[in-house]
Amino acid sequence: MSTAKAFTDTQIKPIRFSDNLPAPLSSFIYDGKFEISRSVSQSEFDALVGRAKDELAASAKKPYADQRYTPLAVSAARSFAWLGAKDSGFYTYKNGTAISFIAQPASEKSTAFVLDNVRARDDGEVPTAPGVCLPGAFVESEQPDRARAVGVTFRLKDHPDVLIFFHDLKVLKDQPKLTSRQKNEFVWTSEFGVGKAVKLHGVFPWQTVKLDGREGVGSFGTITRNDDSTDYGYLVTVQGDLNASTDTPDLLLYVERNAAASQGKTPVTADELEKIGEEVAASIKRR
Structure with a gap:
């Protein structure tokens, strides 16, 4: 899964095994790029969202429109979503799992749909509903996806x-x-x-x-x-x-x-x- 550092800082090879060895080739892309981690505590996640909100508010003073972001309305608890000129995305925390998502190009509709339909998934759990499995997460969906490149490395x-x-x-x-x-x-x-x-x-x-x-x-x-x-x-x-x-x-x-x-x-x-x-x-x- 993704490392905690991938959520807070730049991480080389951010998808790793539990012993921190890189999981080469893995990619978590479904209508956007995911980071998924069980190594982020709830307090760390709340602090992360706080910083993201501050950065979004500060973007209002940027000189160009493509540098500014606006918040999106969300119904899920412990979630924050945004929309920009070039990308959109969200942070959400579900059952001890931190999930981030970025869609490029920006899509308010797709971002809102994924946020509303993503949930944490136990190891080895095979959902009965249609959708896409990712390590530690599941996006329930019957609609066609815009892009999908789900690659998982096992050891x-x-x-x-x-x-x-x-x-x-x-x-x-x-x-x-x-x-x-x-x-x-x-x-x-x-x-x-x-x-x-x-x-x-x-x-x-x-x-x-x-x-x-x-x-x-x-x-x-x-x-x-x-x-x-x-x-x-x-x-x-x-x-x-x-x-x-x-x-x-x-x-x-x-x-x-x-x-x-x-x-x-x-x-x-x-x-x-x-x-x-x-x-x-x-x-x-x-x-």
Whole structure:
């Protein structure tokens, strides 16, 4: 989840595990960017909102209209929302969970809707209502979203060297239309920056793999890190469909071994990592 510092100051890699190690690749975007933390006390949150209100009041004296903010009416307790020329957002505190939200471009309607429909979510809780799950939060909604890039990084308790990243990306008209194969190649060569070289396994490294019952492309490779150490990665990508009658996003699953993070335990082998990747891929489904 997000660190407490992410709410009060600039935080490099603000999404982290409970032991403060970064959770790489994670992103909490649903009609705007979220920060979600259980590490902010109620008194710290109240002080944060107090400062935000002071800054909003001071913006009225700014010389340009795009520098000024106005408060939005809210009904939720311990909540504060604002509207500016370029962005809008809110702070809210629910059941020990601090949540911030910023929408760009500004949208009073979207900001108010998300605030009215977001709530804290317990670990492992699967809501029965339609909506979008985020770590520690749930936004109940049946309406189409403007943007969604929800990516969550998991770490296995028994194998701390194994990271599992799953990404749900809403297909938008203006984003590149990459096939599953093209996206797979792009991730290995450019997007994640996993090391200085990746050697894919097999004479024909591109395999057909399904996520959520949809056909995609899977591959497995040996990663050479920048320090010349070696690790392994398993990647599945599925192309979304903008014109489908139901929401059909781009999907990505990445399972990686990082032996340097094994915490004294024996790192998994290449075969073990590939098996973990295949089992996770088979388990993914929309609820």
